[in-house]
Amino acid sequence: MHEQSPHDFAHLKPTRSEQLDMLDLGEKDKAMAALLQSDIIKPNIQFILEEFYNALLTYPIFNEIIARGFDLNHLKQVQSKYLETLGVNFSDANYFEERSRIGLTHVRVGVPLHAYLFAYRKLQQLLIQKIPREKLNVSTVESLIAFILKITALDIALAAESYHLGSIQDLQHNLDDLHDRHIQLEHEVGIDYLTGLSNRQRIMVLLDAGIKRSQIEAIPICVIMADLDFFKDVNDTYGHQVGDLVLKATAARIESAVREKDVIGRYGGEEFIIVLIDKSLNQAVDIAERIRTQIEFNPINTHNSTIRMTISLGVAQAHLNDNSDQLIARADAALYRAKNNGRNQIAVDKVDA
Template structure:
């Protein structure tokens, strides 16, 4: 028994049990093996090519077939048809017989031949074989009635296998297309989710992430802090060294920010020379430490551009999520704190809560 044939059958869901069940469902029995031999010898004989030519002429006259004919290697198509006819019903109970027909129909599906054309091919084959049988044994009705049911059953078996192989190939092709679409979708999502210059999260993605993490923090009762970061005197860098160097400084700064935060913290570009950091599971004490680490790391790592060393500093505003607060509200508070850092000398961290507390004391006094 051919191991490859067994493997193919199993791939298409036809183990020994299903092969037996399929044959029995079509009322095909071991005794039909002798009848298959008679059909091969007495009905088909050495006329396989002639019969296929007749069948093909009928098939080619159909509009649906004519639409795909230009893309079809007719000689190969006809030769495979001839080979199938010569083995018509031979070894119908074996994995080899099943595997041959399953793989052939799968190949037809892959080539773009429609199921309706395959169905018509089998129907025309049946028609020609029945006509050939009647013509060959017109004076022997007993033989006609003995062999005709056998022809119909083998055609039914072949058509069943054609449908099974065809649809499985369609499913495999669709799964491959779906996988390709998912891969492409993931690439597109990554492109949209990533700022193309700095490699950190894009504005839209960081806003979406902030919304999700605020909801999660509310549900779990955990803390969340947000930073707004702005490069100090960035316009001066662009004016002095050009925008290409300015872009490199932005990339450099984004890398320093990412290296200073925790692995699971999220860094995004808010726009221009502004960045945002989302700190999950972080209270204000921890947020202060991380913010100061970012500030110090950036300040102590100047950017080297050809003949120039460009010192870079940043101003940071930090805010912790309040009960019922929206993403816009916490970003606004962090932004106000950041601008306060700029107004009070730059290269420093200002915490929104400290700023608000100071304002409250001032109002009371």
């Protein structure tokens, strides 16, 4: 069998416009690029450089590179220039060419491709950490986080092209890996401090994206709204610290009942939301039942008590042209029917039933 070389796939290399489209980078992101430079990089560049290299040097591969005779201060100067151009005129041909040259340089230096994943992930974390949340509104913060994830994904994609001479198959593999890491990072940025689940703000962003994907790919998406029964009684009887333990345990039991890629969030108080992409309504009802039984038949042990809880759930599937608010409202209405019908049960959106 003829073994194909990377050159055999050269005709598959996406154009600059296609690469930008794949990452959803466009005119709307240029304002975020300017904000990245003015509010994050320029005021914090020394901090970012120091923390970046401190993290890299905890790994043997980077120490080995330094040991080959590379001057750390020179590397910091080079990285400083890189940061000062990060996202600047990202749609221009010069930006693409410069990022590709960086990749070729690293090939000559001997930086393995897997090291890029760690380095870029650390860079993403530092940039997001230095977002001045106190002076920006929530929407701008969310847009800025999204842009940081996308522009670093573009940069590593261009570096990967240099490694594989345009092999789109290898490039797609690396982009998929980055995508998974970006999703994980988004969860870390938008988590509920008590349960470790996505917070309401983050869950809405993820649900919006899920609905768009379902409409494009013609796949189902369902939402489960779940609310602990008589949770106020727990707080009144045992106190809020025990109530917090119950919420944490509930979150863990919900996680155990769903797939790793399903999105779970704390919607508020004792109410949780589960987003199921590529699951039919019947499958979503089955998952809701798993959650219900996990809560009912697994008492929560505290220091002094064993607390039995139940949960009510409402399930709805997105319809054509639904938005997040409409889908949640229908699942929420189903939830309250489950409450009114006696609790510890599942109700399905009447339109879907």
